[in-house]
Amino acid sequence: MHRYPKAISDLVSRLQRLPGVGPKTALRFAFALLRWMPENREGLARALAALAGGTTRCAICQNIAEADPCGICRDPKRDAATICVVSEPQDLAAIESTNAFAGRYHVLGGVLSPIDGITPEMLKIAELEKRLQATNPYSVRELILAMDPSIEGEATMLFLQNRFHPLVPTITRLARGLPLGSDLEYADAITLADALSGRREMR
Amino acid sequence: MHRYPKAISDLVSRLQRLPGVGPKTALRFAFALLRWMPENREGLARALAALAGGTTRCAICQNIAEADPCGICRDPKRDAATICVVSEPQDLAAIESTNAFAGRYHVLGGVLSPIDGITPEMLKIAELEKRLQATNPYSVRELILAMDPSIEGEATMLFLQNRFHPLVPTITRLARGLPLGSDLEYADAITLADALSGRREMR
Numbered sequence: 513m514h515r516y517p518k519a520i521s522d523l524v525s526r527l528q529r530l531p532g533v534g535p536k537t538a539l540r541f542a543f544a545l546l547r548w549m550p551e552n553r554e555g556l557a558r559a560l561a562a563l564a565g566g567t568t569r570c571a572i573c574q575n576i577a578e579a580d581p582c583g584i585c586r587d588p589k590r591d592a593a594t595i596c597v598v599s600e601p602q603d604l605a606a607i608e609s610t611n612a613f614a615g616r617y618h619v620l621g622g623v624l625s626p627i628d629g630i631t632p633e634m635l636k637i638a639e640l641e642k643r644l645q646a647t648n649p650y651s652v653r654e655l656i657l658a659m660d661p662s663i664e665g666e667a668t669m670l671f672l673q674n675r676f677h678p679l680v681p682t683i684t685r686l687a688r689g690l691p692l693g694s695d696l697e698y699a700d701a702i703t704l705a706d707a708l709s710g711r712r713e714m715r
Numbered sequence: 716m717h718r719y720p721k722a723i724s725d726l727v728s729r730l731q732r733l734p735g736v737g738p739k740t741a742l743r744f745a746f747a748l749l750r751w752m753p754e755n756r757e758g759l760a761r762a763l764a765a766l767a768g769g770t771t772r773c774a775i776c777q778n779i780a781e782a783d784p785c786g787i788c789r790d791p792k793r794d795a796a797t798i799c800v801v802s803e804p805q806d807l808a809a810i811e812s813t814n815a816f817a818g819r820y821h822v823l824g825g826v827l828s829p830i831d832g833i834t835p836e837m838l839k840i841a842e843l844e845k846r847l848q849a850t851n852p853y854s855v856r857e858l859i860l861a862m863d864p865s866i867e868g869e870a871t872m873l874f875l876q877n878r879f880h881p882l883v884p885t886i887t888r889l890a891r892g893l894p895l896g897s898d899l900e901y902a903d904a905i906t907l908a909d910a911l912s913g914r915r916e917m918r
Contacts, residue, residue: 514808518781520769523762557763558760560763566725567722602742604717
């Protein structure tokens, strides 16, 4: 086996820890980085070093943020009676980009997955429970469970519903149905059945 | 649009310069990096900073190496009369991993691509010419052109063949045909035609 210079194989072995990056992609990244201007490479190294210092976790919603509490939890215009539970900060960003939600969030940091060893204790579920208990009874009126419609996402939503239904009057989940621009003909049977059972009256 | 902490968006914009990495992948990398142990993140930053200092270009074959000249060019057991021309260091590594080649290499650093503005002057073609001229006439007996069988690769091989046929007795290219484990039924017409015209007598 051909040996790359140690500086390259070191970098490759580290880049391989990134999600979805195998040996070939890591090598491609390493050679691309080698062609970058030195100031860009140094800039990336600096951005990496500054990552942890420049971010914190909001003690309320558990989102990764610049300040604690985060901008959303500090914002008095956001409805504190509605909490949307998401698994990752990226999901929060996706919902924010719709401009269709004016409540608060709670970021779990993942979904339950016995296969990957992700148990309820490893997610920010206890923090959500404290949040629901700390307020006057029922001051949180609705919990929106916004996990991915995957096996793990569904299991997590079921778990949260079982655990929190005594604490919140309404627990909802995102609608399932045909996404915009999709072909009815190619929709899978479960999505189509969901779209049928969730049909809305046109007025 | 939801704003991520500046430390994250800085890192994301830098990661997006990696080949094949768009905004979503860069964000995924950034959140993964945030979950890494600090020492791993620092290790990656250090590996990045050490990249340029730990590598050099071999003045003979133009490969990225630890020393100049590189191990292959210094190795007296490697046949200097056969030069295999590749576009990237990764291609050299792929050929080395076969253990089927005992000659030397020349790394062009890319392929001709007028659309991307890659002209012959931007590749290490002049260096190859000097290498062929510097030796006694015809001391290099064979030039193996090992570019990808793509439009750009084919064009580069044609260009090199036109330019160097006065300097080298034999110029060859890699065989085209059916790869191991492939389905004849699903092979494209050009590959199948190549496999037919390149058929070998069984003895």
